Amino acid sequence: MRTQRRRFRPGRLAASLIAILVAAAWAFPVYWMLNSSLLPNTVLTSTTPRFWPWGGSLDNFAAVFAEGSFWPALGMSVAITLTTVVFCLLFAFLAALAISRFRFRGRASFVLAVLFIQMLPAEGLFIAQYKLMSSLSLLNTVTGVSILYVAAVVPFTIWMLRGFVAGVPIELEEAAMVDGLSRTQAFFRITFPLLAPGLVASGVYAFLQAWNEFTVALVILQKEEYRTLPLWLRGFVQASASRATDWGQVMAASTLVAVPVIIFFMIVQGRLTSGLVAGAVKG
Amino acid sequence: MTVLSPAREQAAAESVLRRRRRPFAPYLLLLPTVAILLLALGYPLVWQFWTSTQKFGLAQQFGRPPQFVGMANYVQLFADPQTWAVVGRSIAFCLINAAITVVLGVLVALLMNAIGTISRLVLQVAMLLAWAMPVIASMTVWIWLFDWHRGVANWLLTAAGLDFTNHNWLEQPLSFYFVATVIVVWMSVPFVAFSVYAGLTQISEEVMEAAALDGASPRQRFFAIILPMVRPVLMIVTLLQVIWDLRVFAQIKMLQDAGAPTASTDLLGTYIYRLGVGASDFGMASALSIFVLVLTVALSLFYVLHLMKEDS
Structure with a gap:
């Protein structure tokens, strides 16, 4: 559908922006799963959520493996x-x-x-x-x-x-x-x-x-x-x-x-x- | 699917037939499948019909054989307002979810069709991720997102100026169903979007160009050209969505497990589970299961006939 691009050109930038926003919204739960899996419980239970896994570790995975x-x-x-x-x-x-x-x-x-x-x-x-x-x-x-x-x-x-x-x-x-x-x-x-x-x-x-x-x-x-x-x-x-x-x-x-x-x-x-x-x- | 033309496929099959007449061979090949289907689905189906005419009361839990009661279970079941509440909720939930899913799916498909390769790829990867997530893993993540105490949903809404601190989403049936709808729509939209997008890519460019030259507005192009051309795929996808949204057992059960009251949030699947596994009232559970099966078969009729056309 290459030709469609030409037709939609005025709105293309806006459409791309919307697409990125929709993509972010849809991927967010998956991202949040990964993000939370890397953060220690003390961070997860603080009042402000941390949106990046800074200071994260694989400790949660180790704990899951260790748990019988x-x-x-x-x-x-x-x-x-x-x-x-x-x-x-x-x-x-x-x-x-x-x-x-x-x-x-x-x-x-x-x-x-x-x-x-x-x-x-x-x-x-x-x-x-x-x-x-x-x-x-x-x-x-x-x-x-x-x-x-x-x-x-x-x-x-x-x-x-x-x-x-x-x-x-x-x-x-x-x-x-x-x-x-x-x-x-x-x-x-x-x-x-x-x-x-x-x-x-x-x-x-x-x-x-x-x-x-x-x-x-x-x-x-x-x-x-x-x-x-x-x-x-x-x-x-x-x-x-x-x-x-x-x-x-x-x-x-x-x-x-x-x-x-x-x-x-x-x-x-x-x-x-x-x-x-x-x-x-x-x- | 690929791809012999039906005529060629048939000719091929006939040439095999001509060469070697072994009428028992195909039956032999089907034997294992038929055997396991009879064991795992056929027998339970028959048992279920029979059981739906039996009474399982307190005495039966202490070992007395169940009693034949004819259609009494069905009569009792459909005289019970609780049944109608569950059936009504299930159908409403199913239709609302299917409608929202299809509308959003079409919009996402149109979006995929309208943007450049890179942003389309980003959108497709995000959709694929949501689609690929196992139901139970998705449910745990969403329950964590809507957690009353530390969930991101409450935090975001509070940050946006609404007071949602420690708001329990699962307590009230309406907000319970709202959460369930968000989750079900989130996991269902990708299938609709990809299917409709595949349909959109089949529309020839010449037709769209001709329409544009003739002065058709984008709106007109959508309703007069795009929609009729993706109608077959749209119908199939909508039908599948309705059938799938009737069977949201895992999603509802997980949300209930996370602390929602069951009686006011039960849909068909969880209600049958509660009747059968919880209360051991196999007669009533079977009667309701039969109702669900009849409903599904009726809904599937069109879809199955459509696939059969493919086969011949």
């Missing part, structure tokens, strides 16, 4: 997230192959079901899922939560991967088969490497969902020693209602939870947007 409850929560989060990502990718990959490489009876209804399931809110099912896990004796377990996460994340992952699989022309595989590879060989030697970016994007999507999930975790993981990181963070906020909170430590904890997410998010952002509003943008 971070590591088990990290362990739970990592275990659940990895399990979810692995199984979600595997299942979604197979299903994406089925719907983009085959025409079969029930294909349309499967796609329809997947798209609807993708929209179901955890709030509408978590009581029933709680009872299910309780009857399977899977409350407070990695397995229990992972099963629910895979089911919640797999539909959109299939939808994402389907586009990638369809993007690899079948002719490539056929050419390889003409050259003497078997169908399986052709698939793994030709198509699979081309799908790597799609698998990475979908894997990161599944990672983000599982790492950030709160609702299901809250219901299934009720014992303190089995909390994931989001539940562990919630513990601090709960405590803040009744007694003085060390906000520096809470912000250090939030930073630790948020940083990997922000990095991974940057990787998939583009694909996530186009997947959600598929077709609407290109019209």
Whole structure:
């Protein structure tokens, strides 16, 4: 849209100024998290807030690491997230192959079901899922939560991967088969490497969902020693209602939870947007 | 998404079919997905329908099997003014938040489209940061920002000449929802802004130039050209926003945990949680969950059909 610049030139400076102000307002909470995480509690509880981390240190992070409850929560989060990502990718990959490489009876209804399931809110099912896990004796377990996460994340992952699989022309595989590879060989030697970016994007999507999930975790993981990181963070906020909170430590904890997410998010952002509003943008 | 033309995709699929007729192969590939969906979503769904026709009273908490009561739970649920208060609040909250989010998102998208590369990049990075923040981390930061004692919000307002010293934002339902709205809008605007901006970049320059030459004012250009052209993406984004703003469980729960009264601030998600996990009234909780599911499916219908069109 280069030409638009010419047209808006009189107002461009003003628009840029507004843009910078909006950017500052939007980034402020993230900045404030980092800023507070570096400042000691004595500064944070003084009457005037300090807007720059002068005199800051990593003490809050050290305190979070030293405090016993971070590591088990990290362990739970990592275990659940990895399990979810692995199984979600595997299942979604197979299903994406089925719907983009085959025409079969029930294909349309499967796609329809997947798209609807993708929209179901955890709030509408978590009581029933709680009872299910309780009857399977899977409350407070990695397995229990992972099963629910895979089911919640797999539909959109299939939808994402389907586009990638369809993007690899079948002719490539056929050419390889003409050259003497078997169908399986052709698939793994030709198509699979081309799908790597799609698998990475979908894997990161599944990672983000599982790492950030709160609702299901809250219901299934009720014992303190089995909390994931989001539940562990919630513990601090709960405590803040009744007694003085060390906000520096809470912000250090939030930073630790948020940083990997922000990095991974940057990787998939583009694909996530186009997947959600598929077709609407290109019209 | 990329990108075979539908015709080509179909031709490709047919050529596979022609070569090798193995009708069971796709079903085999779908098996794991179907199995886990049936276990984790299908079974709970059926259980929930069944349970919504059962009575869970005090006796059941002491081990008596629940009693079949037909539609009595639904009748009782919707005869209760508390239910309607929660439903009304949820729908109002959802619509107001979605409206504010979409309007602000469109404005930010227009802004991105109107400025130079550098300021646009700054704006996009800021939006991405807010978007990428995990919900719970965002909630802790916002609760700290609105902290009654040492929060920056109170300090800034006090510095601006209003007395907000030690003002508790979460005590009153209205100011509780105001804080919730600020947070939800903050985390939702980036998605709308990026989607609409992507739509804006698709509008051809020739059309805009022709309109300008013909003397269309910026206002006219917006309403007569830009808006109709981004209408498809705007509709999808608005719909998704409405659906997402119905499920603000994590945000409301965290704000309640930070010291708000629950009864007057409950929305659908937290109310179901309180009925089910708090009071073990699974019959009522299931009935209300079914209501939420029906509402979501009805709202999703258009979106899902739109995506299906993509698929064929």
